[in-house]
Amino acid sequence: MKKYKIPWKLILALTAAVLFILNFSGVLQGLSLLWNAALPxxxxxxxxxxxNLIMYPMESWFRNKSPKLExxxxPLAITLSLLIFIGIISLLCVLVLPQLVESIQLLIRTIPGYVRDLQEFLSKLFKDHPQIADYINSLNIDWNSMFQKITGFLSSGVQGALNSAVTVVTSITSATVNSIIMLIFAIYILADKERFVRLYHRLCALxxxxxxxxxxxxxxxxxxxSFRSFVIGQCTDALILGTLCTLGMWLFQLPYAPMIGTLVGVTNIIPMIGAFIGGGIGCFLVFTVSPMKALVFLIFLCVIQQFESNVIYPRIVGNSVGLPGIFVTVVIVIGGALAxxxxxxxxxPVAAAIYKLLSEYIAQKEIRAGLRPDPEQQPEKAGPAS
Structure with missing residues (x-):
C-alpha cells in the first residue's frame, strides 16, 4: 500500500460525477431551492x-471635510445613498404612473370618437361600393355595454383572486420579507465591507x-x-439618450417631453431594447393626445435609438469597460439569446473582464516567445539635458 499511491481526489471526483448524473433531477431541485433561498x-x-458607487465618494468627502465627521x-454616506436611490425610483413612479392612469382613462373616453371618424373615412373610401359602405355604416358598437363587460370581467378576476387570498397574502409577505432582507444585507455589507476583504485575505493565506x-x-x-465602469457607462448613456429624447420631443412639439424622456433614459439601462420599452409606454401616452403625433414620436424614437445603439452606446460603454464596440454588439446579441x-x-462587464485578462495573457505569452519587447525591461529614456 505504501508502494502505490491511491489517487483519492480522482476517485472522489469520479464518485461525485456518477452520483450527480444518477440523481440529476434531484440535484437540479436542490440547486433551485438553494438559489431561491440565497436570492435575497x-x-x-x-x-x-x-x-457603493454613490457612497464611496460621499464618504471620502465627509472624511476630508471635517475631522468631526470622520x-x-x-453612516451619513449610507443613508444619503439609500435616499438618493429610493428618490430616483419614487420620482420615476410619480412622473409616469399618474399620467399613465390618466391616459388610459382618456383613451377609453376617446375611443368611440376615433371609431366614428374611422367609419366616416371608410364610408367615403368605399362610396363607389354601396354594399360595403352600408355595412360599415350599420356597425353600431354599444360602448357602454362593452365597458360594463370589461369591468365585470376585471371584477370577476379580482373576485377570483380574492378567493385565493391566502396565496396572494403569502406572495406579498414573501416579497416584502425578501426586500427587507435584501436591504438589510446590503446595508450590512456597506457598513462593514472591510471585514469581508480581511476575511478573503485570511482564507487565501490559509x-x-x-x-x-x-x-x-x-x-x-x-x-x-469592469462592473464599475459598466454601471457608470450605462448611466452616462441613459443620461445622453434621455436628454436627446427630451430635446427632440420639444423640437417636434410633442407632449409629455420631460416625463417620456426620463422614462426612455431610465429603461435604457437594459441594453439595446430598454429604450423601446420606455418608448412603447411613451408612444401610448402621446397617442392619447394625438395619433399623428404618436406616429411622429415613433419614427423619431426609432431614428434616435438606431443612432444610440450603433454609435453612442458601443463607444461610451465599450470605451468605459475597455471592450471594442463590435464586441459589445456581439455580446448583447449572444447574451440576449442565451439568458x-x-x-x-x-x-x-463579464466579457470585458475576460477580454482584458485574455489580452494580458496573450501579451505575456508574446513576451516570453520574444515576439514583443518586455516593457519592464525597456531602458528609460533620458530626459533633456539641464
Whole structure:
C-alpha cells in the first residue's frame, strides 16, 4: 500500500460525477431551492455594489471635510445613498404612473370618437361600393355595454383572486420579507465591507500560495473594475439618450417631453431594447393626445435609438469597460439569446473582464516567445539635458 499511491481526489471526483448524473433531477431541485433561498442575499450584494458607487465618494468627502465627521462619515454616506436611490425610483413612479392612469382613462373616453371618424373615412373610401359602405355604416358598437363587460370581467378576476387570498397574502409577505432582507444585507455589507476583504485575505493565506493569491486578486479586481465602469457607462448613456429624447420631443412639439424622456433614459439601462420599452409606454401616452403625433414620436424614437445603439452606446460603454464596440454588439446579441435581459446586462462587464485578462495573457505569452519587447525591461529614456 505504501508502494502505490491511491489517487483519492480522482476517485472522489469520479464518485461525485456518477452520483450527480444518477440523481440529476434531484440535484437540479436542490440547486433551485438553494438559489431561491440565497436570492435575497445575492440581490442585496448587487444593491450594495451599486450603492457603493454613490457612497464611496460621499464618504471620502465627509472624511476630508471635517475631522468631526470622520466617525459619522460612513453612516451619513449610507443613508444619503439609500435616499438618493429610493428618490430616483419614487420620482420615476410619480412622473409616469399618474399620467399613465390618466391616459388610459382618456383613451377609453376617446375611443368611440376615433371609431366614428374611422367609419366616416371608410364610408367615403368605399362610396363607389354601396354594399360595403352600408355595412360599415350599420356597425353600431354599444360602448357602454362593452365597458360594463370589461369591468365585470376585471371584477370577476379580482373576485377570483380574492378567493385565493391566502396565496396572494403569502406572495406579498414573501416579497416584502425578501426586500427587507435584501436591504438589510446590503446595508450590512456597506457598513462593514472591510471585514469581508480581511476575511478573503485570511482564507487565501490559509489555502493558497502567494502567487495564486495574487493572481486570484488580480482577476477579482479586473471583474470589479469592469462592473464599475459598466454601471457608470450605462448611466452616462441613459443620461445622453434621455436628454436627446427630451430635446427632440420639444423640437417636434410633442407632449409629455420631460416625463417620456426620463422614462426612455431610465429603461435604457437594459441594453439595446430598454429604450423601446420606455418608448412603447411613451408612444401610448402621446397617442392619447394625438395619433399623428404618436406616429411622429415613433419614427423619431426609432431614428434616435438606431443612432444610440450603433454609435453612442458601443463607444461610451465599450470605451468605459475597455471592450471594442463590435464586441459589445456581439455580446448583447449572444447574451440576449442565451439568458434574455439578464444576459444582455451581465454579459458586457463579464466579457470585458475576460477580454482584458485574455489580452494580458496573450501579451505575456508574446513576451516570453520574444515576439514583443518586455516593457519592464525597456531602458528609460533620458530626459533633456539641464
Amino acid at each position: 442575499l445575492i440581490l442585496g450584494g448587487c444593491l450594495a455594489f451599486v450603492l 466617525k459619522k462619515a460612513r 489555502y493558497l500560495p502567494k502567487e495564486k493569491e495574487a493572481r486570484l486578486t488580480h482577476i477579482l479586481v479586473t471583474f470589479d473594475s 434574455g435581459v439578464a444576459g444582455m446586462v451581465m454579459g458586457i
